[in-house]
Amino acid sequence: MSPTDPLAPEPVDAPIEAPLLTARGIRKSFGDVEVLKSIDLTVPRGNVVALIGPSGSGKTTVLRSLNGLEVPEAGTVEFSGGDVVDFAQAPSKRQLASLRDRSAMVFQQFNLFPHRTVLENVIEGPVQVQKRPKAEAIADARALLERVGLGAKADAYPFELSGGQQQRVGIVRALALKPQLLLFDEPTSALDPELVGDVLDVIRELAAEGWTMVLVTHELTFASHVADTIVFMDGGVVVESGPPSEVLQNPREARTKQFLHRLLDR
Amino acid sequence: MSPTDPLAPEPVDAPIEAPLLTARGIRKSFGDVEVLKSIDLTVPRGNVVALIGPSGSGKTTVLRSLNGLEVPEAGTVEFSGGDVVDFAQAPSKRQLASLRDRSAMVFQQFNLFPHRTVLENVIEGPVQVQKRPKAEAIADARALLERVGLGAKADAYPFELSGGQQQRVGIVRALALKPQLLLFDEPTSALDPELVGDVLDVIRELAAEGWTMVLVTHELTFASHVADTIVFMDGGVVVESGPPSEVLQNPREARTKQFLHRLLDR
């Protein structure tokens, strides 16, 4: 009943060549301030895309737009084999839900449900939303928790866990939905420096197993190891993007250089 | 009226050889758990002592014991030229106050007074506690704010500042008291990675100007540059201490090596 490898992503039917996700011309303002100024983003299946950039550059807003937590004023998001969601046309609830069904998000602040145990947190989506049999959901959840080293914590409440453990539960809660795309928003920045390693290790494994991910991070060394593509944003635009060897080691743009210098030189 | 160099520490009368602060045999338990198991600490005048160690090792508790925010069960703290405060004898309010008068603390979470402007935050101690003339306190405060690049923010409320700016106000609030000793508890760990630099720069300057400081930090590279002494704690004891070149580059103890490895290898 439980899958042989709980960490492996669900197979998808679409042809292997099409990118899993294509976002085009995403624009978003808060009040008078235009925070995203026509962002394009392509996420090939099985790839890891890392968004980097200064605070306030719009990284979080991009991520939240991809799963409809933020509704941009313009732009399209398309999952391979799914509808084109056109934000200029005021997307329906169904369309936003379809974005959320295909992706799962891991938050900076974890956002676990404090009133539910670890196991209950993980099976909430599969059982309540996806209507999967509870026994099956529990078996899967236990296998996943085991994989991230939290088998013994299934019945603990979130407050009983360290930050790193909570974030691993957050990741498992996302994985349990078997989404096509994982979104991570600075998953380690609310953690004590020493706990960061555990969570990065889990993400590293997920990347190795072929999950498609978009992640926002300040951990440049980590990003350079794990990402296929680095996207550097500033002031609501993509300044440059490419493989880590280019963007991190040999940035073309002055703004990228300045940013990397600031963050690395300490 | 305002001192020529607002960042320079107050001169002290005691002979230059005596250490500014000597703590001996500090023990502290929370409930059944002994968190500090006889800690000794010597802080020579003008030196910077950095406390490092894993989470829960007792670093914060040591710092809080030095200014009486935590009252240990046993041990003594002595400022050069002051009383020996013996915690085993249940120190009086006056004794705890004398510790606080000689030191000032900068918190991880800043703990600025949200209902007061930046300037009001800074002059609160000098005017309300030290009863200095308000005009003089304001002049000093403005000079200090200027020095850390916040001259223009004197009338802002804390919520209007970035984390890094708030922490610089926290430092100025401590400096304005003209304490003999500055205590820093992870002053940058609540900051966005990019804002860390500003605060570290200020601390670096203070060290260069001869302030005596004890600081808890996870920023090892920074500590190795700025500290005269590194104290590595684990499980409520000092495992090893010495100059950065020894403790950080050539640790003797296995526990130290393991800790450094964990934190640096990412």
Add this chain to the structure above:
Amino acid sequence: SPSSTSDGATSDGKLKANSLAAIQEAGVLTVGTEGTYKPFSYHEDGTGELTGYDVEIITAVADKLGVKAKFEETQWDAIFAGLEAGRFDVIANQVSINDERTAKYDFSKPYTVSPGVIVVKDDNTDITSFADLAGKTTAQSLTSNWYELAQKNGANVEAVEGWAQAVALLEQGRVDATVNDNLTFLDYEKQKGDTGLKIAAETDDPSLNAFVFTKGNTELQQAVDKALDDLRADGTLAKISDKYFGSDVTQ
């Protein structure tokens, strides 16, 4: 109000609530009363059955009408509102007849005729007539006509909830007097024995107390009047009065 035919039916043929016909059809006369007004309307021992002078008389009246009396107890504030809202058919609570009330309601013939008295402390010699109330302080229940009487005589009136509070203020020396029904004071003395209080003066004109009906409920009013006449004739009224007051206060 909708025009009612002489048998108490509205023009659309339905029986009008509170009409005599409706009451007789239901076999129940609903009576509004306070239940906390001794000796007129109160509970036996405080915890037992509802009883009292008014309660017994209206029960006898209901008997004569061939219906059962059903009592609804509420506070004075709500008692007229209840009558107007059709919650009760009649009020039996020592309501005295005065101009404002006759303008709004119909009254039966009076069944209590009793003077008002000024009650003062035993040692009070200042007040011997109603004229002496001028400039004095009295405690009066807001809802009684004694309030008006005291005010008319120049008293400084403090409004209290009822007799018990008025007496408390009098005994504590916080007011000089209270004006109330002779009967209320007599009952209080009967219960308490030596009260340290006395009657300082009595009104010339007695107050007349009667049952109250909604305006225009003439059939019911006439039927009750007739019942009262019968009860007077067969001595029932006098008997009930004697039981509570040792004399006939019904005329």
Add this chain to the structure above:
Amino acid sequence: MTESLWELLLRSLLPIVGGALTGTIPLALLSFALGLVIALGVALMRLSRIRVVSGLARGYISIIRGTPLLVQLFVIFYGLPSIGIIVDPWPSAIIAFSLNVGGYAAEVIRAAILSVPKGQWEAGYTIGMSRGQTLVRVILPQAARVSVPPLSNTFISLVKDTSLASLILVTELFRQAQQIAAFSQEFMALYIEAAVVYWVICLVLSSAQSVLEKRLDRYVAH
């Protein structure tokens, strides 16, 4: 006069407690339960982004909290008959009290819902829950925790306010005390006796509150 004050108080205890058991307590419990349902609805309306809906909720809350409960009772019991609606005493009391609780508790519940971090809504959405599902399974259980103390205040006030029900022919604790006071003229003693009974009820409620708070606190660090 033949019976001492103590005998009177002792003899009164049974009817007063009886009034509590048959009047005060069921009235308070029932009205509170219904009031909570109303309050939840009104709180959600008040939080609605549709102006008219939240305006209606605001108006309701303002009138309920701004006018005396006594008048609310009066209007329902003695006022409605003038437009042809006749409601019996108990239903009237329950309607008035639960509408009243609805107004006060709505603000408590609204504040409690707002106190749940926005991230909890978002976490619900991102695992695919609808707004309603997130509300019921994620937000309300957490809002319950913070709203217990203020709601128990509302409940305790309600217990004492039920004494107004005697105005509309419902017999409860305080009415019993008044009856005995009217007979014995010992209003002070009997009112104090009634107050003691109210106090006992409120003590029981407060300890129920503590138990509930502990239960709801089990998933929170102490």
Add this chain to the structure above:
Amino acid sequence: MTESLWELLLRSLLPIVGGALTGTIPLALLSFALGLVIALGVALMRLSRIRVVSGLARGYISIIRGTPLLVQLFVIFYGLPSIGIIVDPWPSAIIAFSLNVGGYAAEVIRAAILSVPKGQWEAGYTIGMSRGQTLVRVILPQAARVSVPPLSNTFISLVKDTSLASLILVTELFRQAQQIAAFSQEFMALYIEAAVVYWVICLVLSSAQSVLEKRLDRYVAH
């Protein structure tokens, strides 16, 4: 009879509003101000680590909240004279209402003090302030912010509760309405009129609350 209902209501407005201005409003304001002082003291006692002190505060709060305000008023006005203490109506009312506010508001203030992060106390201590200085200059100004909404609830309840003062001879809004109602027999109409006046007072209070909240919110991110 010669005057229509509308004329009566119009004629009543002046005395009712007068009752509000000379009775209800000063009574509520004064009692609330004194009540806040009591509440602050009781809240600090309740937070004390000394068992007896916090126990006393608990007992006070429990009795005040657990017993009807009516009885509290009666005990002070009609009960105290039996031990030789005679208090006039107005002082009695103010004592009773401010003690009452003291009990309810103490819990609000206690919660507000506890809601200020511990770090604020520590920041006060580390700049050398005493416990008292920190309380007054650091904690209370911040506690004020969170306690405005619940305290305004207490205030609004108080405004309506002052009608009980008529039971101890204080003339206020509701007493005026009752008086006119008793003479004109128009209870329903006058009670509704009184309710409208209460409502207006509460509307004014609510907007004062908003203004105050905004003022206290100026140092908080929105």
